[in-house]
Amino acid sequence: MPKIFEYFGIILEFFVNDHEPIHVHATYGREYGMKVELYVKDGKIIRREYKKLKGRKPFAPAQMRELKKLIEKYQYQIKQDWIDVRVNKKKVTNKKIMRRIK
Numbered sequence: 001m002p003k004i005f006e007y008f009g010i011i012l013e014f015f016v017n018d019h020e021p022i023h024v025h026a027t028y029g030r031e032y033g034m035k036v037e038l039y040v041k042d043g044k045i046i047r048r049e050y051k052k053l054k055g056r057k058p059f060a061p062a063q064m065r066e067l068k069k070l071i072e073k074y075q076y077q078i079k080q081d082w083i084d085v086r087v088n089k090k091k092v093t094n095k096k097i098m099r100r101i102k
Contacts, residue, residue, distance in 0.1 A: 001025075004081050007070050007097040010063060012036075014082065022082045025053055028063050032056055036071055038079060045075050069101040 004024070005012040012024045023037040033056030039047040048071060052058045059067060071078070077095075084090040 002081070002085055002092050003094045004078065004092055005070065005074065005095050005097065008066060008100070010067055010070060012070070012078070014085070016085055018086075022079055024078055026059070026067055027053070027056070028059055032059050032063065034059050034064075034067060036067070038071075038075060040079065045079065048072075048075065066101070070097070073101050 001013045001015050003011060003013045009028050011027045013027075014024050021037045021039050023035055026034045026036055033053030035051045035053050037049045037051070038045050039049070050064070050067070058064075074095075081092045084092055
């Protein structure tokens with residue numbers, strides 16, 4: 001499961017052979033988890049959905065705000081990483097973000 005982003009305790013990763021739509025598993029510690037689905041039409045992300053990750057508690061409001069900022073800013077990089085891993089069979093690097101997203 002490639003880890004693609006780390007942001008103030010939030011980890012984004014996905015399974016190499018996972019199903020569509022494009023989505024990432026976001027975790028915060030061992031207890032909290034969300035699934036973020038990206039819906040694409042004609043190459044553009046038209047919708048994002050945030051769902052509780054099975055077996056985990058939903059993010060607290062503060063972490064949810066940070067997760068939404070992370071997804072909003074890097075949604076196209078997430079899409080590209082998904083394509084690189086699943087379609088192009090490339091490895092992706094983990095991006096560690098050290099500054100708060102505004």
